[in-house]
Amino acid sequence: MGWLIEPLSYPFMVRGLLAAVMVGVVCAVVGTYVVLRGMAFFGDALAHAVLPGMAVGYLVSGGARGPIFWWGLGTAVLTAIGIGAIGKRARVKEDTAIGILFAGMFALGVALISTVRSYAVDLAHFLFGDVLGVSPGDLWLTGVFGGLVLLTVLAFNKEFLVLSFDPVLAATLRLPATALHYLLLVLIAVAVIVSLQTVGVALMVAMLVTPAAAAYLLTRRLAAMMGVAALIGALSGVVGLYLSYYVRVASGAAIALVCTAFFLFTMALSPRRGIVWGK
Amino acid sequence: MARGIHFTRLETHEAGAPILSVTELTVHYDGRPALEEVTFTLSGGERVAVVGPNGAGKSTLFKAIAGVLSPSAGAVKVAGHGPGGHICIAYVPQRSQVDWSFPVTVADVVMMGRVGRLGLFRRPQRQDWERIRQCLTVVGLTGLAGRQIAELSGGQQQRMFIARALAQEAQLVLMDEPLTGLDLPNQGDIFAILDDLRRRQVTVMVATHDLNLAAERFDRVMLLNRRLLGIGQPGEVFTPERLRLAYGGHLRLVETGDGLAVLSDTCCGGDL
Numbered sequence: 001m002g003w004l005i006e007p008l009s010y011p012f013m014v015r016g017l018l019a020a021v022m023v024g025v026v027c028a029v030v031g032t033y034v035v036l037r038g039m040a041f042f043g044d045a046l047a048h049a050v051l052p053g054m055a056v057g058y059l060v061s062g063g064a065r066g067p068i069f070w071w072g073l074g075t076a077v078l079t080a081i082g083i084g085a086i087g088k089r090a091r092v093k094e095d096t097a098i099g100i101l102f103a104g105m106f107a108l109g110v111a112l113i114s115t116v117r118s119y120a121v122d123l124a125h126f127l128f129g130d131v132l133g134v135s136p137g138d139l140w141l142t143g144v145f146g147g148l149v150l151l152t153v154l155a156f157n158k159e160f161l162v163l164s165f166d167p168v169l170a171a172t173l174r175l176p177a178t179a180l181h182y183l184l185l186v187l188i189a190v191a192v193i194v195s196l197q198t199v200g201v202a203l204m205v206a207m208l209v210t211p212a213a214a215a216y217l218l219t220r221r222l223a224a225m226m227g228v229a230a231l232i233g234a235l236s237g238v239v240g241l242y243l244s245y246y247v248r249v250a251s252g253a254a255i256a257l258v259c260t261a262f263f264l265f266t267m268a269l270s271p272r273r274g275i276v277w278g279k
Numbered sequence: 280m281a282r283g284i285h286f287t288r289l290e291t292h293e294a295g296a297p298i299l300s301v302t303e304l305t306v307h308y309d310g311r312p313a314l315e316e317v318t319f320t321l322s323g324g325e326r327v328a329v330v331g332p333n334g335a336g337k338s339t340l341f342k343a344i345a346g347v348l349s350p351s352a353g354a355v356k357v358a359g360h361g362p363g364g365h366i367c368i369a370y371v372p373q374r375s376q377v378d379w380s381f382p383v384t385v386a387d388v389v390m391m392g393r394v395g396r397l398g399l400f401r402r403p404q405r406q407d408w409e410r411i412r413q414c415l416t417v418v419g420l421t422g423l424a425g426r427q428i429a430e431l432s433g434g435q436q437q438r439m440f441i442a443r444a445l446a447q448e449a450q451l452v453l454m455d456e457p458l459t460g461l462d463l464p465n466q467g468d469i470f471a472i473l474d475d476l477r478r479r480q481v482t483v484m485v486a487t488h489d490l491n492l493a494a495e496r497f498d499r500v501m502l503l504n505r506r507l508l509g510i511g512q513p514g515e516v517f518t519p520e521r522l523r524l525a526y527g528g529h530l531r532l533v534e535t536g537d538g539l540a541v542l543s544d545t546c547c548g549g550d551l
Contacts, residue, residue: 036381036382155399155400156399158391158394158397158402158403159394159399161383161387161391162391162394164381165378165381165383165388165391166372166377166391168342168345168347168370168372169370169391169392169443171345171346171347172345172346172347172366172368172369172370173366173394173395173447174285174287174289174346174363174364174365174366174395175394175395176287216382219382220382220384220427221382221383221384221387221427222382222383222387224382225382
């Protein structure tokens with residue numbers, strides 16, 4: 001058991017584990033709707049598109065975490081609403097419009113960060129996460145905003161469910177479909193920002209989509225899918241961090257890889273839709 | 280009446296007003312007219328078949344009645360008010376439009392019909408689940424409440440959506456081709472449930488391609504091809520001229536000694 005306890009003697013490991021668990025749970029719960037509504041590309045684009053916001057926070061604060069978080073949060077929420085609006089009136093197809101926006105914003109972010117001479121290390125942290133650099137203040141921000149996201153999903157869960165399963169029913173029940181859709185986009189945006197320090201821009205979509213996709217294969221009810229996804233997300237965070245500690249690989253990548261392994265494992269063995277037992 | 284916090288102010292039903300009155304309804308879909316100047320009235324408990332070729336505007340008509348599509352001209356009144364203030368209109372989708380792999384059980388889908396009545400921030404209580412059980416009993420699906428929806432047969436899937444309309448306490452049920460792809464026993468089950476709905480004074484409109492069923496099992500039939508070509512008894516509506524007007528060459532008509540035989544409506548499925 002020593003190998004389990006040894007890493008916990010480092011405060012940065014304890015904080016990293018807490019962050020990874022919270023992020024795993026929040027992303028998996030929001031990710032359930034991302035998977036069911038086919039919004040994986042939106043989630044990936046959103047994560048990349050917040051880079052210029054974080055870069056501005058980084059430049060004005062000289063690298064302090066707080067401003068990066070708030071600038072990132074603002075950019076994420078605005079971008080989510082912007083992408084939502086593009087989908088409704090763009091002259092090109094929605095995914096094309098998202099692709100253009102996301103590549104442009106990402107390039108702007110990289111350009112802004114590259115104006116600082118020592119940018120390579122910081123850029124790597126933005127792209128791939130820096131879960132071992134989580135401070136107590138970061139933990140509070142993650143906890144508070146992650147908790148808000150979870151509470152909001154729980155509060156509106158039956159409305160989100162109707163909207164996702166049957167938009168016409170949502171309309172005939174006179175639910176405010178547009179407002180609920182934007183609320184969901186904003187929740188995804190907040191979940192992305194909360195998670196960026198753990199897995200980074202480039203691997204964000206793994207936390208959002210992979211645990212939820214694995215849970216989709218294992219469950220037959222939405223609540224169960226959310227629960228199993230949260231469990232897989234949290235476990236991936238913990239297992240990934242231990243892996244990175246002992247095997248000495250980048251922590252964000254290790255977490256994303258464990259998510260992927262969970263998915264492949266369930267895909268092979270899922271009793272309902274899997275390769276081995278499925279029809 | 281619905282309690283709790285709601286997104287929309289709901290209209291009460293005006294005494295004496297017909298359950299559905301459609302006046303000069305014109306709807307554009309993708310810039311083209313999908314329905315033009317349709318006018319008719321339905322009374323409580325009536326069962327009407329809506330027939331017409333693909334692209335005739337059957338689904339568009341239903342969505343305009345449900346308040347999901349806005350008319351370009353004309354008006355829809357449900358029990359005296361526009362459809363937007365009502366949660367008593369149920370739309371039963373075509374089975375091909377449903378994501379059957381969605382992680383929900385039969386009871387979950389039926390409970391979705393209660394969401395409008397529950398209001399914000401209220402979770403279903405014991406009496407709500409009891410109500411769902413009753414709705415499932417009416418349609419004969421009690422034992423399948425916990426099944427994932429992909430595990431149902433086509434007829435059972437259709438009955439589940441009728442149960443959802445019951446849970447919604449719908450007064451007006453719009454069914455988009457519920458009979459397509461069902462065998463005779465399954466169609467019989469559906470009609471037995473529709474008889475039950477009639478006893479509850481629920482008005483039902485059914486879009487169908489089956490002219491024989493339309494003629495035999497409904498109070499009135501409606502012939503539609505963008506314009507309303509007729510509504511009334513099958514004998515008055517299904518005349519050779521009107522049918523040719525609706526279907527052009529897509530219908531085989533044989534005039535026999537004692538009337539008209541319709542051989543088949545050659546177009547099926549997948550229309551809007």
